[in-house]
Amino acid sequence: xxxxxxxxxxxxxxxxxxxxxxxxxxxxxxxxxxxxxxxxxxxxxxxxxxxxxxxxxxxxxxxxxxxxxxxxxxxxxxxxxxxxxxxxxxxxxxxxxxxxxxxxxxxxxxxxxxxxxxxxxxxxxxxxxxxxxxxxxxxxxxxxxxxxxxxxxxxxxxxxxxxxxxxxxxxxxxxxxxxxxxxxxxxxxxxxxxxxxxxxxxxxxxxxxxxx
Amino acid sequence: xxxxxxxxxxxxxxxxxxxxxxxxxxxxxxxxxxxxxxxxxxxxxxxxxxxxxxxxxxxxxxxxxxxxxxxxxxxxxxxxxxxxxxxxxxxxxxxxxxxxxxxxxxxxxxxxxxxxxxxxxxxxxxxxxxxxxxxxxxxxxxxxxxxxxxxxxxxxxxxxxxxxxxxxxxxxxxxxxxxxxxxxxxxxxxxxxxxxxxxxxxxxx
Numbered sequence: 364x365x366x367x368x369x370x371x372x373x374x375x376x377x378x379x380x381x382x383x384x385x386x387x388x389x390x391x392x393x394x395x396x397x398x399x400x401x402x403x404x405x406x407x408x409x410x411x412x413x414x415x416x417x418x419x420x421x422x423x424x425x426x427x428x429x430x431x432x433x434x435x436x437x438x439x440x441x442x443x444x445x446x447x448x449x450x451x452x453x454x455x456x457x458x459x460x461x462x463x464x465x466x467x468x469x470x471x472x473x474x475x476x477x478x479x480x481x482x483x484x485x486x487x488x489x490x491x492x493x494x495x496x497x498x499x500x501x502x503x504x505x506x507x508x509x510x511x512x513x514x515x516x517x518x519x520x521x522x523x524x525x526x527x528x529x530x531x532x533x534x535x536x537x538x539x540x541x542x543x544x545x546x547x548x549x550x551x552x553x554x555x556x557x558x559x560x561x562x563x564x565x566x567x568x569x570x571x572x573x574x575x
Numbered sequence: 576x577x578x579x580x581x582x583x584x585x586x587x588x589x590x591x592x593x594x595x596x597x598x599x600x601x602x603x604x605x606x607x608x609x610x611x612x613x614x615x616x617x618x619x620x621x622x623x624x625x626x627x628x629x630x631x632x633x634x635x636x637x638x639x640x641x642x643x644x645x646x647x648x649x650x651x652x653x654x655x656x657x658x659x660x661x662x663x664x665x666x667x668x669x670x671x672x673x674x675x676x677x678x679x680x681x682x683x684x685x686x687x688x689x690x691x692x693x694x695x696x697x698x699x700x701x702x703x704x705x706x707x708x709x710x711x712x713x714x715x716x717x718x719x720x721x722x723x724x725x726x727x728x729x730x731x732x733x734x735x736x737x738x739x740x741x742x743x744x745x746x747x748x749x750x751x752x753x754x755x756x757x758x759x760x761x762x763x764x765x766x767x768x769x770x771x772x773x774x775x776x777x778x779x780x
Contacts, residue, residue: 520729
């Protein structure tokens, strides 16, 4: 297929009786286990992709609960201890009129993770049964989730920097809370969930003649 | 086992294409899903290796120079990137320290070294190093786990948060890290999978 071919000429590697490497793009005959060019494992469609996606997603979702209940930071200022959770930290920032920073933390720590849980669960449930959704839209959703997920780590790094810098004995000191670890793990698990997703599943529907 | 290096498939939607020699050096998108099959950068290998070397050297500066200085009344403190990484290093938070270390230092450096190992022999006109293909594949796999740019946004947020209670000055390592993020972003625009894999596979010297 030359790249100048028309859209209706498009043929998938699977329909051509071949297997494509998702790592380097090479097309090979289906009897090979690993890619002859980059040695990655070759699978026409990733085995049990949706199950893996759901397993990692569940792990991430479970850890997101303690990440919001336990304190992210423990600030000691003039012998007074103060704990702040993720949402509590955002509220404090808004009280101090730091709206932009409050918005960054809120987007990175609340909107992106929650949005990711919803989008991944939606895609996984939708693709495990016949559907009539436009694959282009689903593909954009998946690409967005994979691209944006890692940015949730911002809050973990903020905590790390504050803990390292603010160490003034009795005047002020900051210690990390349990939520920082739970949140970091939750982000890692949802990143693995998005990576376990095989985007080729989105396009298989149209190949079977299901209307777009 | 037969295969044709000009015949590639879109990793996102499985559509097969035969790329002509002219297509190898221009930007090509998948006709169905829009995935960028080739980035169309000439001299991609020379630039990737050069930028990987630059970023390794910059990381050396980042590690051994002061990152931020903080001043609050009679108290002074300074933190290097290593201090930031070790910030969690007590009790059950140790794994988190290791994770931060991996995301902001180990993975970025590992990616640079893997790219140099896999691609530098091509530039020098030597045969591929042992395991060059595995090294290049891992350089791509590790990409989402290199979080230097996210760390810099975190630094910006932390500076504003501290701003009220102390005066903060930036150190040499801070600016080296900014430069590192720029270099890595620039490098990613040259990381054309098709060009790199084709060059590696056709190196017959």
